[in-house]
Amino acid sequence: MPGLDGVPTTDVAQTKKEFSSDQEVRWCPGCGDYAVLAAVQGFLPDLGLARENIVFISGIGCAARFPYYMNTYGLHSIHGRAPAIATGLAASRPDLSVWVVTGDGDALSIGGNHLMHALRRNVNMTILLFNNRIYGLTKGQYSPTSEQGKITKSTPMGSLDAPFNPISLALGAEATFVARTIDSDRAHLTSVLHAAAAHRGTSLVEIYQNCNIFNDGAFEILKNRDTREEVLIRLEHGEPVRFGANAEHGIRRNPNTAGLEVCGGDDPAVVVHDAQAPDPSRAFALSRLADPGTLARTPIGIFRQVERPTYGDLMNDQVDQAVATQGPGDLAGLLHGGDTWTVE
Amino acid sequence: MQLTGDRFTAETASFGNDLSTLPNFPAEIRAPAGTLPGVSSFQLHFADHDILTPGDAPDVLVAMNPAALKANLADLPKGATIIADTAEFTSRALKKVGYTSNPLEDGSLASYKVHAVDLTGMTMKALEPFGLSRKEASRSKNMFALGLLSWMYGRSIDGTVTFLQSKFATKAAIRDANISAVKAGWNYGETTEDFAVSYQIKPAPTPPGTYRNITGNTALSYGLVAASRQSSLPLFLGSYPITPASDILHEMSKHKKFGVRTFQAEDEIAGVGAALGASFGGSLGVTTTSGPGVALKSETVGLAVALELPLIIVDVQRGGPSTGLPTKTEQADLLQAMFGRNSEAPTPIVAPASPADCFEMALEAARIAVTYRTPVFLLSDGYLANGSEPWAIPDVETLPTIDPGFATEPNHHSDDSAEFWPYLRDPQTLARPWAIPGTAGLEHRVGGLEKADGTGNVSYDPTNHDYMVRTRQAKVDGVDVPDLEVDDPTGDARLLVLGWGSTYGPIGAGVRRARRAGHSVAQAHLRYLNPLPANTGEILHRYERVLLPEMNLGQLAMLLRARYLIDIIGYNQVRGLPFKAEELADIIMKEDDQL
Numbered sequence: 001m002p003g004l005d006g007v008p009t010t011d012v013a014q015t016k017k018e019f020s021s022d023q024e025v026r027w028c029p030g031c032g033d034y035a036v037l038a039a040v041q042g043f044l045p046d047l048g049l050a051r052e053n054i055v056f057i058s059g060i061g062c063a064a065r066f067p068y069y070m071n072t073y074g075l076h077s078i079h080g081r082a083p084a085i086a087t088g089l090a091a092s093r094p095d096l097s098v099w100v101v102t103g104d105g106d107a108l109s110i111g112g113n114h115l116m117h118a119l120r121r122n123v124n125m126t127i128l129l130f131n132n133r134i135y136g137l138t139k140g141q142y143s144p145t146s147e148q149g150k151i152t153k154s155t156p157m158g159s160l161d162a163p164f165n166p167i168s169l170a171l172g173a174e175a176t177f178v179a180r181t182i183d184s185d186r187a188h189l190t191s192v193l194h195a196a197a198a199h200r201g202t203s204l205v206e207i208y209q210n211c212n213i214f215n216d217g218a219f220e221i222l223k224n225r226d227t228r229e230e231v232l233i234r235l236e237h238g239e240p241v242r243f244g245a246n247a248e249h250g251i252r253r254n255p256n257t258a259g260l261e262v263c264g265g266d267d268p269a270v271v272v273h274d275a276q277a278p279d280p281s282r283a284f285a286l287s288r289l290a291d292p293g294t295l296a297r298t299p300i301g302i303f304r305q306v307e308r309p310t311y312g313d314l315m316n317d318q319v320d321q322a323v324a325t326q327g328p329g330d331l332a333g334l335l336h337g338g339d340t341w342t343v344e
Numbered sequence: 345m346q347l348t349g350d351r352f353t354a355e356t357a358s359f360g361n362d363l364s365t366l367p368n369f370p371a372e373i374r375a376p377a378g379t380l381p382g383v384s385s386f387q388l389h390f391a392d393h394d395i396l397t398p399g400d401a402p403d404v405l406v407a408m409n410p411a412a413l414k415a416n417l418a419d420l421p422k423g424a425t426i427i428a429d430t431a432e433f434t435s436r437a438l439k440k441v442g443y444t445s446n447p448l449e450d451g452s453l454a455s456y457k458v459h460a461v462d463l464t465g466m467t468m469k470a471l472e473p474f475g476l477s478r479k480e481a482s483r484s485k486n487m488f489a490l491g492l493l494s495w496m497y498g499r500s501i502d503g504t505v506t507f508l509q510s511k512f513a514t515k516a517a518i519r520d521a522n523i524s525a526v527k528a529g530w531n532y533g534e535t536t537e538d539f540a541v542s543y544q545i546k547p548a549p550t551p552p553g554t555y556r557n558i559t560g561n562t563a564l565s566y567g568l569v570a571a572s573r574q575s576s577l578p579l580f581l582g583s584y585p586i587t588p589a590s591d592i593l594h595e596m597s598k599h600k601k602f603g604v605r606t607f608q609a610e611d612e613i614a615g616v617g618a619a620l621g622a623s624f625g626g627s628l629g630v631t632t633t634s635g636p637g638v639a640l641k642s643e644t645v646g647l648a649v650a651l652e653l654p655l656i657i658v659d660v661q662r663g664g665p666s667t668g669l670p671t672k673t674e675q676a677d678l679l680q681a682m683f684g685r686n687s688e689a690p691t692p693i694v695a696p697a698s699p700a701d702c703f704e705m706a707l708e709a710a711r712i713a714v715t716y717r718t719p720v721f722l723l724s725d726g727y728l729a730n731g732s733e734p735w736a737i738p739d740v741e742t743l744p745t746i747d748p749g750f751a752t753e754p755n756h757h758s759d760d761s762a763e764f765w766p767y768l769r770d771p772q773t774l775a776r777p778w779a780i781p782g783t784a785g786l787e788h789r790v791g792g793l794e795k796a797d798g799t800g801n802v803s804y805d806p807t808n809h810d811y812m813v814r815t816r817q818a819k820v821d822g823v824d825v826p827d828l829e830v831d832d833p834t835g836d837a838r839l840l841v842l843g844w845g846s847t848y849g850p851i852g853a854g855v856r857r858a859r860r861a862g863h864s865v866a867q868a869h870l871r872y873l874n875p876l877p878a879n880t881g882e883i884l885h886r887y888e889r890v891l892l893p894e895m896n897l898g899q900l901a902m903l904l905r906a907r908y909l910i911d912i913i914g915y916n917q918v919r920g921l922p923f924k925a926e927e928l929a930d931i932i933m934k935e936d937d938q939l
Contacts, residue, residue, distance in 0.1 A: 023801065051784075052781065052784045052786070052787055053781060053782050054781075055624075067791070068791070070789075071787055073787050073789075074790070074791075075621075075790055076791025076792060077792060078643050081644065084609065084610075085618065086621055087607070088580060088618030088620065089622060089624055091607065091622070092621075092625050092627045093781065095782060096782065113610055114617070116610075117609075117610040117614065322600035322601040328601060329573070329603070331569065331573050334566060334599070334602075335556075338557075339503060339556060341358055341360060342552075342553070342554045343360070343550050343552050344552055
């Protein structure tokens with residue numbers, strides 16, 4: 001897997017338990033974070049990596065407690081800055097598998113700048129963005145992904161801000177791997193995590209995660225058996241984009257706009273999903289399908305997965321190249337550079 | 345003008361004079377030429393003896409236009425030499441800066457030795473064969489002036505010719521024009537009778553060794569490279585461009601063959617964040633900035649205090665508050681470095697005393713950061729950063745080594761298990777173990793939440809928090825720093841003049857003047873500001889009066905008063921420029937007279 005090239009592996013079989021730290025998990029009972037934690041702890045043994053070469057870095061928020069529960073190296077940092085801190089670590093240590101755990105407030109409010117630039121640089125790390133569309137740790141204010149008009153403690157008459165679409169944002173920031181999944185769909189979550197880990201570069205995985213205390217049921221329409229098939233669009237690379245219980249709906253290009261629109265499942269114009277298309281326009285159009293208010297027509301899966309040199313690889317290449325062409329650094333030579341004179 | 349100054353400095357250094365420089369330029373990149381705010385100057389002081397400052401009152405002023413004359417005339421003593429380019433003293437240029445008549449002709453400069461020379465015209469004449477445009481040719485007039493000055497002071501122009509050959513290697517016409525201009529200026533000095541006197545300044549007597557001229561920013565950069573080598577830690581510099589610190593980023597980015605990684609971040613916060621992330625991974629993490637950048641980095645420095653990881657924060661101080669005076673000097677970030685974080689977040693602070701001292705203090709910052717697992721502030725300033733002086737290049741084999749002492753094994757053993765406790769401290773230094781990712785068996789989590797002593801697990805226990813706050817403070821208080829040295833040659837001084845940072849030169853020069861005038865005065869200079877040297881209180885109490893000049897409103901004085909209950913006398917100026925030796929000598933003698 002290119003994303004893990006250079007990271008030491010082990011032949012010894014690993015278990016989920018080995019990836020669980022001895023710390024008591026303290027999220028609210030029923031929180032969607034538990035499902036994600038279990039999925040990550042359950043899937044990491046499949047990668048066969050030396051556990052000591054895995055690092056989880058987080059910012060601030062409920063999700064940011066994640067590293068404490070992983071029996072790997074971990075760093076719980078400050079609000080919004082995890083991508084910046086992870087950049088320094090990943091760029092200087094290509095032998096590590098670096099994971100960032102963040103939330104919608106952490107990544108998109110206070111840390112928006114760092115997220116954007118990490119994606120642009122394509123630092124080799126995987127960012128898990130827990131999106132519950134609410135501020136949980138500070139007890140229930142609206143977040144940058146909350147739907148407009150949201151009634152919360154800080155917005156008793158409804159929130160005024162238009163929400164961010166994290167997928168659109170990531171694509172606009174030149175991201176090379178962008179995916180969305182849902183906390184309760186273990187199989188889908190795991191398959192997306194696999195692909196994200198395998199990708200060399202910054203992988204952004206938006207995880208719809210339920211906050212059962214302050215925003216319960218925010219994604220219910222995507223989870224409920226009775227409603228989900230009508231609204232959820234599962235993206236598979238190389239497959240036509242269809243949805244509905246019997247694939248009776250499809251997505252095709254709107255000939256009058258640059259965007260996409262719903263059509264019949266048997267429409268010959270139904271588009272075939274190409275996550276590896278060099279041009280991100282189609283992926284962007286897919287990211288715009290969902291209605292931010294009702295979540296109708298919500299695609300999940302991998303929107304984009306393309307190859308581009310990573311920041312760390314380029315940085316380390318320059319170091320290697322400097323040594324190869326100039327020889328290793330000679331401190332005495334450096335200090336004596338320029339005009340010198342000797343006093344006898 | 346800065347290039348001309350640099351070259352004359354290099355010639356002077358090669359000749360063996362002691363020297364000190366003060367480049368002074370506007371913040372604007374292309375400030376309007378010919379206006380007072382647009383004046384860019386370069387002051388150089390050189391002598392046949394050990395000198396400490398760029399000088400208060402230049403003996404020679406080269407004024408390339410009326411604005412330069414007007415901006416600098418007040419600093420010139422009567423009898424000083426003025427060389428002015430007559431071509432630029434047009435009625436329009438004179439009017440622009442408020443001259444109603446031409447000072448070169450109206451007798452107002454009668455008390456100076458004025459050489460009104462058509463520098464532009466002669467340069468153009470000399471360059472006629474090269475077919476350059478008028479604009480291109482007139483740019484070489486600085487080189488003509490450099491040639492003239494070089495003749496006046498008997499400096500060789502060979503080094504400058506070599507320099508121009510390499511700088512303009514791909515632009516033959518510009519190269520040849522500039523070389524011709526330097527030579528024409530030299531020949532003009534030798535030929536014309538206007539400059540009948542030339543000055544001979546003998547080389548200064550200096551201890552044996554190999555020397556070079558060096559600026560503070562370059563010395564600091566070399567110190568960081570040396571620290572990386574001496575600690576065997578790859579250096580990671582996370583930085584965001586800011587005056588006057590950017591040159592450190594530029595310099596460091598040239599040294600990739602030393603394993604140096606430089607990261608130009610999206611902002612100051614990301615710069616220090618990436619450096620801290622690299623430190624977590626076992627690099628020597630460094631961030632370089634100026635005061636406004638430190639303000640942005642404060643939260644991350646606080647995290648580094650909690651994580652107890654090595655980190656070096658270089659603050660090249662400039663005038664403030666806010667954007668302030670970006671290209672001018674000040675030392676008003678001391679309290680920001682000391683206290684500018686939430687809660688109790690102590691950090692060691694070191695401050696070099698001169699441009700060359702930046703090398704040693706960068707090594708010291710690294711030693712303290714790595715040994716004690718702590719962020720360390722290095723407070724330079726604009727004067728040190730851009731100023732230069734001769735530096736006796738150290739033998740690299742004699743540089744101290746820094747042992748990162750990474751943890752490699754579990755450190756806590758019970759009956760049935762061996763564990764790694766990330767906050768089980770070294771009893772001597774109180775430093776915690778540094779186990780870097782990739783070390784099997786030592787997987788652990790750290791973070792900004794308060795940690796339980798020993799295990800490092802999240803803890804909200806009141807007693808533990810009190811203990812951890814006090815322990816972090818005790819660790820910093822216990823950092824090993826050398827004693828403060830006092831220069832009190834007669835042993836009977838009653839006045840101690842204390843300083844820190846870049847005031848070392850001006851204070852030293854002021855003290856020398858006072859001594860020559862018959863005063864017994866002691867001088868001491870703090871290069872370690874947190875913790876203070878153990879003997880600081882004893883030394884301060886030894887003298888009847890302590891005078892402390894600072895380029896702020898009394899920040900170190902406040903700390904020392906609080907700590908040692910001594911009524912320190914402050915002498916404070918925040919003009920964006922270093923102190924002048926003469927004014928300090930006056931204030932020193934005045935204070936001494938009162939005792």
